[in-house]
Amino acid sequence: MKEYINSIRSEHLKTKRSAAMWLCVAGGFFIPLIYLIGFIKMGHGIKSYGTIVNPWEKHFMLCWQNMALFLLPMGIILAASLITQIEYKNNAWKQLHVAPQKPITTYLAKLSVILYMTLKFFVFFNVGIFISAMVPAFMFDGGLPESGIPWLFFLKVNTKFFISCLPVIATHYVLSLMIGNFIAPLGFGLAVLIGTLIGFRWEYIYFSPYSFSGLVMQQRHLPINLYLLSLLYFLVLVVVGYYLHQNKKQKG
Amino acid sequence: MQSPYAIETSNLNYYFSKQEQVLKNIQLHVPVGAIYGFLGPNGAGKTTTLRLLLGLLKKQSGSVKFFDKHFEEHRIDILKNTGSLIEAPSLYHHLTAVENLKVWQHIYQCPMARLNDVLQLVKLTHTANKKVSQFSLGMKQRLSIAIALMHQPRLLILDEPSNGLDPAGIAEMRDLLIQLNKQQGITILISSHLLSEIEKMVSHIGIIHHGAMVFEGTAQQLQLKQQAGSVVVFQTSQTQVALGVIEAFGCSAQLKEGRITVPQMENQKLAQLNKQLVEAGIDVFEISQQKNDLESIFIDLTKA
Known part of the structure; x- marks a missing residue:
């Protein structure tokens, strides 16, 4: 366990000032910033959503609506590939493979950092949503809406989206481990994502993990539990990925 | 152990x-x-x-x-x-x-x-x-x-x-x-x-x-x-005659690009050989030692 934690600390340090870290910050604040600018331009805050629905929930879901279908999977494809490519770009795989730690530790520590970065992205996105709601509320509405902040609702929705991301994270982690360049996994991800969006209305689209966040957003009725399917995909991909990575003829 | x-x-x-x-x-x-x-x-x-x-x-x-x-x-x-x-x-x-x-x-x-x-x-x-x-x-x-x-x-x-x-x-x-x-x-x-x-x-x-x-x-x-591979090089006026004299002296000689090479020997023996060449009417233009440096051993060992 100590070895794993130390390895995570080492992996996390590598993301400092990296493109993946900037992507995480910029991606997290992008949609909320657009809403903030929109509110300021229109001169009102989230109270304008009315009183029929909780304006916090409405604002939160509107932000997610713009994020879920394309930007979230795309951002994850980019981040997972960028983090893994740090080793290829710096010719550092060979050094990592001769570090005195179990291969599974190296594999899981890097994956954990990608998951942590995704979590960080969620935090930035949520903070951005709060800022984009609070600033115009104080500027134009004379304060926050009377209805309280639905923390539990936020937590539930965030958790659902996070689980829906896991298979794409695992897919691109494994692809980037196996393919030594940045463009190929990115191209693959983009192609499958666009294909998924084109076929999004298809009844079996839930077989494509790239559709999961969109399906969560749409709350489409499905014959299977999407979250269990997502976790299953993730587990299988992580295990297969480790097997492939471990059996690579040449390391580094 | x-x-x-x-x-x-x-x-x-x-x-x-x-x-x-x-x-x-x-x-x-x-x-x-x-x-x-x-x-x-x-x-x-x-x-x-x-x-x-x-x-x-x-x-x-x-x-x-x-x-x-x-x-x-x-x-x-x-x-x-x-x-x-x-x-x-x-x-x-x-x-x-x-x-x-x-x-x-x-x-x-x-x-x-x-x-x-x-x-x-x-x-x-x-x-x-x-x-x-x-x-x-x-x-x-x-x-x-x-x-x-x-x-x-x-x-x-x-x-x-x-x-x-x-x-x-x-x-x-x-x-x-x-x-x-x-x-x-x-x-x-x-x-x-x-x-x-x-x-x-x-x-x-x-x-x-x-x-x-x-x-x-x-x-x-x-x-x-390196030492074993070092040679002495002779350049003389009559190469073929010199080869015979050197071989009669008991040394194995080789002809390379008009020069005669013999294995490394003591200075005294070298002086005797030189004397015999001169006595046989051969002009000796050059006697030099060619050391087999580590680089040439490396090249010799790695020659295809």
């Missing part, structure tokens, strides 16, 4: 494909405390051997032992005692020198004070907070060695560490490695394709060519080969 070898391989073979065998029965014996120069021309199989030693390539046959322990069974223990630099430096260019060291400090779990120690050792203290992307190649090589030394290893494996360095950088690297070997007792396995680059520091030499070991021994054994 403890093995006298820090690294010992036997029957190490490696095939890139069924037709392409890149290593043939490599038997490597790196004694504890030695600076072992692993020499060979480009493409001879040096890097493949070093990659196999460290598990970067999947072993196909043979065995690899470090300090008498099989690599596969004691991988982590062995790597805790081994520092390495294989081919180009493995550094994170977006991080500073100190941050690069911290990446490995977390893994090796060594004290923070070690960062400063290794930076001082490789003379990079003044650039500790500079991004590696702004480093010269020499600085990158030194920082890579600092990383390899972070966990105070007993063994260093360096693959052409002076590649791309200027003569001053090569001399600096050599001094550093000698210092590490003498003061800290670190065994060093260093590969190179230039004998001249490492002959001043190595105690043992292994020469690989076309994937096979063509020489392994101490630097002194290679020196003996």
Whole structure:
């Protein structure tokens, strides 16, 4: 366990000032910033959503609506590939493979950092949503809406989206481990994502993990539990990925 | 009994494909405390051997032992005692020198004070907070060695560490490695394709060519080969007659590009031979000693 934690600390340090870290910050604040600018331009805050629905929930879901279908999977494809490519770009795989730690530790520590970065992205996105709601509320509405902040609702929705991301994270982690360049996994991800969006209305689209966040957003009725399917995909991909990575003829 | 070898391989073979065998029965014996120069021309199989030693390539046959322990069974223990630099430096260019060291400090779990120690050792203290992307190649090589030394290893494996360095950088690297070997007792396995680059520091030499070991021994054994291979060259007015006189004197002579070469002999014997040539009416224009330097032995051994 100590070895794993130390390895995570080492992996996390590598993301400092990296493109993946900037992507995480910029991606997290992008949609909320657009809403903030929109509110300021229109001169009102989230109270304008009315009183029929909780304006916090409405604002939160509107932000997610713009994020879920394309930007979230795309951002994850980019981040997972960028983090893994740090080793290829710096010719550092060979050094990592001769570090005195179990291969599974190296594999899981890097994956954990990608998951942590995704979590960080969620935090930035949520903070951005709060800022984009609070600033115009104080500027134009004379304060926050009377209805309280639905923390539990936020937590539930965030958790659902996070689980829906896991298979794409695992897919691109494994692809980037196996393919030594940045463009190929990115191209693959983009192609499958666009294909998924084109076929999004298809009844079996839930077989494509790239559709999961969109399906969560749409709350489409499905014959299977999407979250269990997502976790299953993730587990299988992580295990297969480790097997492939471990059996690579040449390391580094 | 403890093995006298820090690294010992036997029957190490490696095939890139069924037709392409890149290593043939490599038997490597790196004694504890030695600076072992692993020499060979480009493409001879040096890097493949070093990659196999460290598990970067999947072993196909043979065995690899470090300090008498099989690599596969004691991988982590062995790597805790081994520092390495294989081919180009493995550094994170977006991080500073100190941050690069911290990446490995977390893994090796060594004290923070070690960062400063290794930076001082490789003379990079003044650039500790500079991004590696702004480093010269020499600085990158030194920082890579600092990383390899972070966990105070007993063994260093360096693959052409002076590649791309200027003569001053090569001399600096050599001094550093000698210092590490003498003061800290670190065994060093260093590969190179230039004998001249490492002959001043190595105690043992292994020469690989076309994937096979063509020489392994101490630097002194290679020196003996050098002496044994030295010749005396004669240039005379009547080459054929001179050849007869030399052979009658009891020496085996060879004709090369109009000159006669005979094996090295004592000065007194050489003077007698010269006298006989002159008495036979032959003008002797030149008598010179041609020493077989280490470079030419290396070239001879690695001739196809």
